Amino acid sequence: MNDQTMTPEERAANLKGMGSSRKRVEDVRFTQGKGNYVDDIKLDGMLFGDFVRSPYAHARVVSVNKEAALAQPGVIAVLTAEDLAPLGLHWMPTLAGDKQMVLADGKVLFQGQEVAFVVAEDRYIAADAAELVEVEYEELPVLTDPFEALKSDVVLREDIADQTEGAHGPRKHHNHIFTWEQGDKDATEAILAEADVVAEEMVYYHRTHPCPLETCGSVASMDKVTGKLTLYGTFQAPHAIRTVVSLISGIAEHNIRVISPDIGGGFGNKVGAYAGYVCSVVASIVTGKPVKWVEDRMENLMSTAFARDYWMQGKIAATKDGKITGLWCHTTADHGGFDACADPTKFPAGFMNICTGSYDIPTAYLAVDGVYTNKAPGGVAYRCSFRVTEAAYFIERMIEVLAIKLNMDAAELRRINFIKADQFPYQSALGWEYDSGDYHTAWDKALKAVDYDGLRAEQAQRVEEFKAGKTRKLLGIGLTHFTEIVGAGPVKNCDILGLGMFDSCEIRIHPTGSAIARLGTISQGQGHATTFAQIIASEIGLPADDITLEEGDTDTAPYGLGTYGSRSTPVAGAATAMAARKIRAKAQMIAAYLLEVHDDDVEWDVDRFSVKGAPERFKTMKEIAFAAYNQAIPGLEPGLEAVSYYDPPNMTYPFGAYICVMEIDVDTGEWDVRKFYALDDCGTRINPMIIDGQVHGGVTEALAIAMGQEIAYDEMGNVKTGTLMDFFLPTAWETPNYITDYTVTPSPHHPIGAKGVGESPNVGGVPCFSNAVHDAFRPFGLVQSHMPHDHWRIWKIANGLGMHG
Amino acid sequence: MIPAGFEYHRPGDIASAIGILQEHGDEARVIAGGHSLIPMMKLRMAEMGHLVDLQAIDELKGIQIGSDTVTLGAMVTQHELITHDGLAAAIPLIREAALQIADPQVRYMGTVGGNVANGDPGNDMPGLMQCLNATFELSGPDGNRSVAAREFYEAAYFTAREDEEILTRISIPVPGAGVGQAYEKQKRKIGDYATAAAAVMVGNGTASVAMTNLADTPIWSEGASAALADGDVNGCVAAMLDAIEPVADNRGPVEFKKHVAAVMLRRAIDRAQSRAG
Numbered sequence A: 001m002n003d004q005t006m007t008p009e010e011r012a013a014n015l016k017g018m019g020s021s022r023k024r025v026e027d028v029r030f031t032q033g034k035g036n037y038v039d040d041i042k043l044d045g046m047l048f049g050d051f052v053r054s055p056y057a058h059a060r061v062v063s064v065n066k067e068a069a070l071a072q073p074g075v076i077a078v079l080t081a082e083d084l085a086p087l088g089l090h091w092m093p094t095l096a097g098d099k100q101m102v103l104a105d106g107k108v109l110f111q112g113q114e115v116a117f118v119v120a121e122d123r124y125i126a127a128d129a130a131e132l133v134e135v136e137y138e139e140l141p142v143l144t145d146p147f148e149a150l151k152s153d154v155v156l157r158e159d160i161a162d163q164t165e166g167a168h169g170p171r172k173h174h175n176h177i178f179t180w181e182q183g184d185k186d187a188t189e190a191i192l193a194e195a196d197v198v199a200e201e202m203v204y205y206h207r208t209h210p211c212p213l214e215t216c217g218s219v220a221s222m223d224k225v226t227g228k229l230t231l232y233g234t235f236q237a238p239h240a241i242r243t244v245v246s247l248i249s250g251i252a253e254h255n256i257r258v259i260s261p262d263i264g265g266g267f268g269n270k271v272g273a274y275a276g277y278v279c280s281v282v283a284s285i286v287t288g289k290p291v292k293w294v295e296d297r298m299e300n301l302m303s304t305a306f307a308r309d310y311w312m313q314g315k316i317a318a319t320k321d322g323k324i325t326g327l328w329c330h331t332t333a334d335h336g337g338f339d340a341c342a343d344p345t346k347f348p349a350g351f352m353n354i355c356t357g358s359y360d361i362p363t364a365y366l367a368v369d370g371v372y373t374n375k376a377p378g379g380v381a382y383r384c385s386f387r388v389t390e391a392a393y394f395i396e397r398m399i400e401v402l403a404i405k406l407n408m409d410a411a412e413l414r415r416i417n418f419i420k421a422d423q424f425p426y427q428s429a430l431g432w433e434y435d436s437g438d439y440h441t442a443w444d445k446a447l448k449a450v451d452y453d454g455l456r457a458e459q460a461q462r463v464e465e466f467k468a469g470k471t472r473k474l475l476g477i478g479l480t481h482f483t484e485i486v487g488a489g490p491v492k493n494c495d496i497l498g499l500g501m502f503d504s505c506e507i508r509i510h511p512t513g514s515a516i517a518r519l520g521t522i523s524q525g526q527g528h529a530t531t532f533a534q535i536i537a538s539e540i541g542l543p544a545d546d547i548t549l550e551e552g553d554t555d556t557a558p559y560g561l562g563t564y565g566s567r568s569t570p571v572a573g574a575a576t577a578m579a580a581r582k583i584r585a586k587a588q589m590i591a592a593y594l595l596e597v598h599d600d601d602v603e604w605d606v607d608r609f610s611v612k613g614a615p616e617r618f619k620t621m622k623e624i625a626f627a628a629y630n631q632a633i634p635g636l637e638p639g640l641e642a643v644s645y646y647d648p649p650n651m652t653y654p655f656g657a658y659i660c661v662m663e664i665d666v667d668t669g670e671w672d673v674r675k676f677y678a679l680d681d682c683g684t685r686i687n688p689m690i691i692d693g694q695v696h697g698g699v700t701e702a703l704a705i706a707m708g709q710e711i712a713y714d715e716m717g718n719v720k721t722g723t724l725m726d727f728f729l730p731t732a733w734e735t736p737n738y739i740t741d742y743t744v745t746p747s748p749h750h751p752i753g754a755k756g757v758g759e760s761p762n763v764g765g766v767p768c769f770s771n772a773v774h775d776a777f778r779p780f781g782l783v784q785s786h787m788p789h790d791h792w793r794i795w796k797i798a799n800g801l802g803m804h805g
Numbered sequence B: 001m002i003p004a005g006f007e008y009h010r011p012g013d014i015a016s017a018i019g020i021l022q023e024h025g026d027e028a029r030v031i032a033g034g035h036s037l038i039p040m041m042k043l044r045m046a047e048m049g050h051l052v053d054l055q056a057i058d059e060l061k062g063i064q065i066g067s068d069t070v071t072l073g074a075m076v077t078q079h080e081l082i083t084h085d086g087l088a089a090a091i092p093l094i095r096e097a098a099l100q101i102a103d104p105q106v107r108y109m110g111t112v113g114g115n116v117a118n119g120d121p122g123n124d125m126p127g128l129m130q131c132l133n134a135t136f137e138l139s140g141p142d143g144n145r146s147v148a149a150r151e152f153y154e155a156a157y158f159t160a161r162e163d164e165e166i167l168t169r170i171s172i173p174v175p176g177a178g179v180g181q182a183y184e185k186q187k188r189k190i191g192d193y194a195t196a197a198a199a200v201m202v203g204n205g206t207a208s209v210a211m212t213n214l215a216d217t218p219i220w221s222e223g224a225s226a227a228l229a230d231g232d233v234n235g236c237v238a239a240m241l242d243a244i245e246p247v248a249d250n251r252g253p254v255e256f257k258k259h260v261a262a263v264m265l266r267r268a269i270d271r272a273q274s275r276a277g
């Protein structure tokens, strides 16, 4: 078959454009062990850095003695805060408007904090020498509880003890960071006072960690001859890192090249800047040699950015027949020793104000108090868009709690409160404009798919059997309908360190009709090279297989704010479509010239422009590409390329309906997921197979978080879950089968209607698993308990309800 | 997670291995599969100047199935325990327990000798061997001796083995026909040590019961075993609960562990009884 005989559908299929389950082009190298990660980077004469870390959660650093370490053969340098101070690099700014010690400056605020950086000829010498650095500490009282911290006389941040004004307004106490208020407090309290029914609960979303398979690391190489610094690293936002490095080091930005090579998972852990990055840069400047720093698993878990740790006190008001009238939430947010949350500047609690969820709640109020404690800093968006998962967990628990209070079915309670399809665009009480949605359709489809009524009947029977002593297993049905807010975001209200959160794509078409595209984002497993090529393929009619995609090198890629918060498809994906459309517009002029007709007399047809009314007269995109380079076309510049910087007019609001069926052994606390159904609506679906993969991965992370994963501390501030023996990462064995499903409600403002999906399964999955646990015990009187639902905590629920005789 | 430096030795027979241990004293340690030792070295909780690898010593390998006794070379891997059909026929309990250790990757490397010599209360094989009334053969500078598994464990990481001795073989009496066996283990995930585990043999008027990870050594209880031999399950469980001394950790508080210990024991008893002749 050739171009002449193929139908438009066949030609479209050949492009493997949008809607095609095209195989991931990245996997060829990943499945053969040919990826190129930071630790694979080996430069001539490269040195290695390793940290001396604090064993204490709160202590004064009395002295650091480097002598024994420096005496070791192969040790080049030992850096402390004193060495960094003359460069002004002993502290660095955080993304949240705070500052953070690079190396301990007089005291340490969490266990695992960086105290000294040892630079040696190889990694083993560095590790040995780190043990020889003698640090004298004087222990200080430790605060691990944020509520205690707000009352305590112990001052954690002595550097800002007298500052009553923080980056986000007044500070109420020396361990208080900010108060962030949204919505109408008085109106909400008035509604609560008069409501038929008010349900109130503390919903705790415990501290956990993104724990990407590849830990964080960097290789800095300062070329003293050219004055250029090349910095390879595990950066989810390479361009922003370049700007930050320039601002804090004083090296001109054009002399810095930042490269994010392959990244082995980020999940928010690789958004911020870490002491290791700064130290590798300083060490390279000092030694004139490349310096590599790669943390190990324990360092990753104990010192790089954690996630969650939100204590959410909630009140939800409703009429006696279940119509929700108001929502109130006060959150105490444990930020650890420094406020290093990775949120857009104006949102110190991220998008927590999406906590009205999928429901039409007319009046609401949210306040968040950020607090310092003796824990690691972070508070990153672990596979979620800036606290959306906390918000979703909160509202989905409050709905369940309200259903109990009303003695109503929780599925029905949701249904009667959903925002209706005709209410979109919907203005939420806490300030967002939801772009599109059809929650009722998704919900009904989900309930039908799992035979919800049948499940409830089975559950009722199980309860009888349990009471009759015939079984020791309960059945829980977990429900969740979540709404996300992703794709940060409009430059008018979203920036990071003053950098507007637009994103970008540059496309160059080669003379023979293949192409390269470069984006301001960086894939960490999401499959950008596969899906973004599909957008271009559909927009300009060149096969996706002929389009190379590159990201992560700031010398070549256009500036963008990176990949996190499900923003790549909503923002960079939009930029990709817009850049492709610019190319198509020029291609139209070229085609018209070649076909000797007016520009308006040709029309787009999958992979070509043809003359209106005479489809046999056409120029394919391949022919047009060649013409762009081989002939002078009056009024047009040669070449065929375009760049687009896209500032989205709004966020996108993906949603989904998840249902989990779980068996629970009341004697051992063991659980078994019998069924997990995930319906996602992410608008236009670019690659269904990749969407399925993202859902599988995200629900698995949700399972981990809900059912066991946590960063736990003892009262001394020691991390109790610092290895993968105790920090739960599910294996194939613990991972259930998933049933995926979808509806399609395109985003009205996105060029291709896509909304982003990578984080939905984590946002929806966590409440779904947790609700399943709660639901199993609901017939026995359970209202609320806290995650993670590991064996002993589930056992404790059963024990507390008198189920052990 | 980077171990300190060490010298590596790979002797070809038991005598040379003992010689190296003698030469370097407590600076030296034998390594079998390395799946307990290497993690400790990476955490720098175990540091030694000399590692004596037992892999090249053929005398430490092999499984022999006799009519009364089974012997396992110390270097037999957990994977071999699982895949040896003769062993599964003679003492099915060993395969059942080995399948609940860690994951396949660990089991390809980890050895039965390393598992019982290690002295970690989390290891499954020590309790199993106590249940089976196994005997450990040790070779040292002063020759060979045998120690009953039930006498071997003193405290966490402390055993009857002297520093310069090597555990060479394990001999296990073959339980008579009609003896039902079962191993029940609760863990948080694949690759985890037991929250609580129970090894049970019962039949022909005899019984033996041992528990794992519920004290700083494995617990074989004479009282519990005797009660079960008499058919008194509640008495067996009560005696066992008296004998264990669990401590709170990330797997849960003491109360929970005691509860789960009883559940595991009852389940193991049920299953063992259902398999008894």
Ligand SMILES: Cc1cc2nc3c(=O)[nH]c(=O)nc-3n(C[C@H](O)[C@H](O)[C@H](O)COP(=O)(O)OP(=O)(O)OC[C@H]3O[C@@H](n4cnc5c(N)ncnc54)[C@H](O)[C@@H]3O)c2cc1C
Binding pocket: B029, B030, B031, B032, B033, B034, B035, B036, B037, B038, B039, B054, B074, B075, B100, B101, B102, B103, B106, B109, B110, B111, B112, B113, B114, B115, B117, B118, B122, B123, B124, B125, B165, B166, B167, B168, B191, B192, B193, B194
């Ligand atoms: C992720 C993971 C999960 C695990 N889960 C479990 C589990 O659920 N249950 C379980 O039982 N184990 C578990 N293990 C431990 C595993 O079974 C080990 O392999 C085993 O405990 C030790 O055997 P080894 O051959 O690896 O010994 P090594 O690690 O080589 O040695 C362990 C110790 O025994 C000493 N030693 C070894 N052989 C001899 C000998 N012949 N004579 C004298 N001393 C000797 C060594 O000097 C060392 O002190 C797990 C390990 C890992 C890494």
